[in-house]
Amino acid sequence: xxxxxxxxxxxxxxxxxxxxxxxxxxxxxxxxxxxxxxxxxxxxxxxxxxxxxxxxxxxxxxxxxxxxxxxxxxxxxxxxxxxxxxxxxxxxxxxxxxxxxxxxxxxxxxxxxxxxxxxxxxxxxxxxxxxxxxxxxxxxxxxxxxxxxxxxxxxxxxxxxxxxxxxxxxxxxxxxxxxxxxxxxxxxxxxxxxxxxxxxxxxxxxxxxxxxxxxxxxxxxxxxxxxxx
Ligand SMILES: C[S@@+](CC[C@H](N)C(=O)[O-])C[C@H]1O[C@@H](n2cnc3c(N)ncnc32)[C@H](O)[C@@H]1O
Numbered sequence: 001x002x003x004x005x006x007x008x009x010x011x012x013x014x015x016x017x018x019x020x021x022x023x024x025x026x027x028x029x030x031x032x033x034x035x036x037x038x039x040x041x042x043x044x045x046x047x048x049x050x051x052x053x054x055x056x057x058x059x060x061x062x063x064x065x066x067x068x069x070x071x072x073x074x075x076x077x078x079x080x081x082x083x084x085x086x087x088x089x090x091x092x093x094x095x096x097x098x099x100x101x102x103x104x105x106x107x108x109x110x111x112x113x114x115x116x117x118x119x120x121x122x123x124x125x126x127x128x129x130x131x132x133x134x135x136x137x138x139x140x141x142x143x144x145x146x147x148x149x150x151x152x153x154x155x156x157x158x159x160x161x162x163x164x165x166x167x168x169x170x171x172x173x174x175x176x177x178x179x180x181x182x183x184x185x186x187x188x189x190x191x192x193x194x195x196x197x198x199x200x201x202x203x204x205x206x207x208x209x210x211x212x213x214x215x216x217x218x219x220x221x222x223x224x225x226x227x228x229x
Contacts, residue, residue: 008069015171028052046110109140139215139223
């Protein structure tokens with residue numbers, strides 16, 4: 001199994017429906033802060049279930065959501081059928097779009113699941129797809145010093161504030177025994193030091209800086225805002 005198949009299948013990463021809807025509402029609100037204008041064209045790459053897509057679409061001119069997992073995309077297509085905004089595209093369909101198509105490209109909680117050649121290819125694609133002055137937001141990036149225990153603590157604190165603590169405790173035990181844990185052991189997650197990640201973006205032709213806070217609840221992780229240099 002690879003990470004895309006994992007996300008395509010039934011998984012229990014969100015500890016409850018409440019956790020999932022709060023998570024997506026929070027990231028949509030956080031991403032909306034980076035929408036440069038009401039008419040902006042926005043791409044959410046590796047969007048997952050995108051439960052906040054309606055709110056994000058309402059905050060910009062047009063939203064495109066894209067995920068590599070076919071089953072995830074099919075559900076999105078059903079949910080948004082008959083609507084132009086948001087649009088749902090596969091990675092191949094995004095790769096076929098013309099230069100400069102987007103004012104903001106976002107990848108949240110995606111890069112840990114990508115090997116380096118895949119990331120390098122996506123940076124080339126995203127650079128080409130950004131309109132002049134457009135920005136790339138890469139968020140929820142895991143630094144090497146952050147452990148699964150710190151991730152668990154961040155989730156428990158989010159859960160305590162937002163009223164799903166018992167479900168979070170049960171969910172963490174379930175995750176510890178789940179295929180996610182096994183796959184994480186086998187495939188690992190891609191992690192980046194802040195300075196190394198900035199250098200990587202520079203080599204890919206971006207001028208970038210770290211932006212705080214991170215998108216979402218986990219402030220042990222990092223967000224970066226980049227534009228074509
Ligand atoms: C942790 S989920 C993140 C979902 C959402 N962005 C969020 O922040 O909650 C990672 C998503 O990235 C997708 N994904 C993994 N590799 C991908 C790739 N190479 N291209 C596009 N999507 C990918 C997975 O299918 C999964 O839905």
